Amino acid sequence: NIPVIDMQDFPGQAGKLMDACREWGCFRLINHGISPALMGEMKAVSRFLLDLPVEIRLRNSHSVQGKGYTPLNEASPVFEALGCYDIAAPGSLDNFFDQLCVSDPRQREIITTYLKIKHDLGMDIGRKLLQGLGLSGDLFNGWPCQLRINKYNYTPEYVGSTGAVLHTDPGFLTILQDDEIIGGLEAVCKDTGEYIHIDPMPGTLVVNLGDLAALWSNGRLWNVKHRVQCYEGSIRVSIALFVLGPKDGALGAPEELVDSEHPRLYKP
Numbered sequence: 001n002i003p004v005i006d007m008q009d010f011p012g013q014a015g016k017l018m019d020a021c022r023e024w025g026c027f028r029l030i031n032h033g034i035s036p037a038l039m040g041e042m043k044a045v046s047r048f049l050l051d052l053p054v055e056i057r058l059r060n061s062h063s064v065q066g067k068g069y070t071p072l073n074e075a076s077p078v079f080e081a082l083g084c085y086d087i088a089a090p091g092s093l094d095n096f097f098d099q100l101c102v103s104d105p106r107q108r109e110i111i112t113t114y115l116k117i118k119h120d121l122g123m124d125i126g127r128k129l130l131q132g133l134g135l136s137g138d139l140f141n142g143w144p145c146q147l148r149i150n151k152y153n154y155t156p157e158y159v160g161s162t163g164a165v166l167h168t169d170p171g172f173l174t175i176l177q178d179d180e181i182i183g184g185l186e187a188v189c190k191d192t193g194e195y196i197h198i199d200p201m202p203g204t205l206v207v208n209l210g211d212l213a214a215l216w217s218n219g220r221l222w223n224v225k226h227r228v229q230c231y232e233g234s235i236r237v238s239i240a241l242f243v244l245g246p247k248d249g250a251l252g253a254p255e256e257l258v259d260s261e262h263p264r265l266y267k268p
């Protein structure tokens with residue numbers, strides 16, 4: 001299975017983290033700071049939101065496709081998702097709550113607290129990646145992060161079919177709370193090209209590196225290809241936070257990561 005990184009064991013696990021990012025482009029996180037209780041509560045609120053009447057879910061709109069509600073569609077007849085773009089921007093989460101008529105302060109608090117910890121975790125991973133490559137600073141500072149709550153409406157007839165097609169994430173990295181019971185997430189092994197089943201491991205998170213990580217690191221970090229299959233005819237829910245990229249869109253490999261052995265792979 002994919003590497004497991006203990007966030008409480010740094011700098012001890014720094015080498016293991018970098019190996020995971022170079023060789024796998026994905027890993028599991030333990031001791032990440034979100035308690036099992038809060039993960040359970042976030043899952044329950046997510047289920048509640050996804051079960052709201054469709055006319056309410058449709059209010060979770062966004063001018064950019066995929067950043068708000070993604071309804072069931074032909075390309076993906078079982079997949080739908082709710083979204084909130086740039087969760088740390090002032091008013092963004094309040095707008096999300098208002099769209100979905102979330103008036104229960106406890107539900108608002110669960111989502112807000114959960115996302116604050118996940119966001120800080122993302123920033124922390126960014127610093128650790130910089131250090132691991134011999135650089136310093138705050139890589140993800142000010143970058144928009146997007147929440148997406150995914151629902152796979154699996155039925156017994158759907159077993160063996162695809163819930164989310166093979167893709168890489170376009171942003172820098174994704175922190176995912178996968179369903180703690182229903183598996184289906186599969187990553188392509190960089191070495192062999194085989195699908196690796198990322199089996200549920202309750203209480204942990206999955207981190208996937210995206211295209212921007214490969215671009216920025218000049219090919220040192222691997223953007224893992226992954227998909228979600230249907231193994232069982234039960235609803236599957238996952239909660240993703242995407243660390244996207246700088247607001248102005250400009251990101252190239254820093255000079256320190258470009259030399260004669262590592263010529264620039266991507267034009268900024």
Ligand code: AKG
Pocket residue numbers: 148150164169174176178179185226227228237238240
């Ligand atoms: C994504 O959000 O990019 C995914 O691939 C979702 C993975 C999952 O649902 O476990």
